[in-house]
Amino acid sequence: MSHTYLRGGLAVAAFTLALNAAAAAPVAETAKVTIGNFTFGPAALVVRPGTTVTWLNGDDIPHTVVAADKKAFRSKVLDSGDSFSFTFAQPGTYPYFCSIHPHMTGKVVVKAS
Numbered sequence: 001m002s003h004t005y006l007r008g009g010l011a012v013a014a015f016t017l018a019l020n021a022a023a024a025a026p027v028a029e030t031a032k033v034t035i036g037n038f039t040f041g042p043a044a045l046v047v048r049p050g051t052t053v054t055w056l057n058g059d060d061i062p063h064t065v066v067a068a069d070k071k072a073f074r075s076k077v078l079d080s081g082d083s084f085s086f087t088f089a090q091p092g093t094y095p096y097f098c099s100i101h102p103h104m105t106g107k108v109v110v111k112a113s
Helices: 002-024
Strands: 030-036 039-041 044-047 051-057 083-088 092-097 105-110
Touching: 030 044, 044 051
Parallel strands: 030 051, 044 105
Antiparallel strands: 030 039, 051 083, 092 105
16 A cells, blocks of 8 residues: 555656746746737836737828837737737837837837836
């Protein structure tokens, strides 16, 4: 009987280790920004590092998504229904705008916790 108990104990230990590993594994997160009526919605978005943000153009005219520093990220021209995604790896504040309509602005704030 102790042999059966030992196998059961090992199974419980293995199950517990698997649960702990799953809890520790980073979960990929996603967030969405809708482009509509010449605005980014939401205009300010707070996410954790590793989050992929997707912008979807719901307007009937083209737009772009360009980092204010013009280096971090830049979409192609997004026609109606097109989308652009970028994964934010590092904490910080990332302002952006539409290069076709520069009055359209937004920002992504990446916080570690």
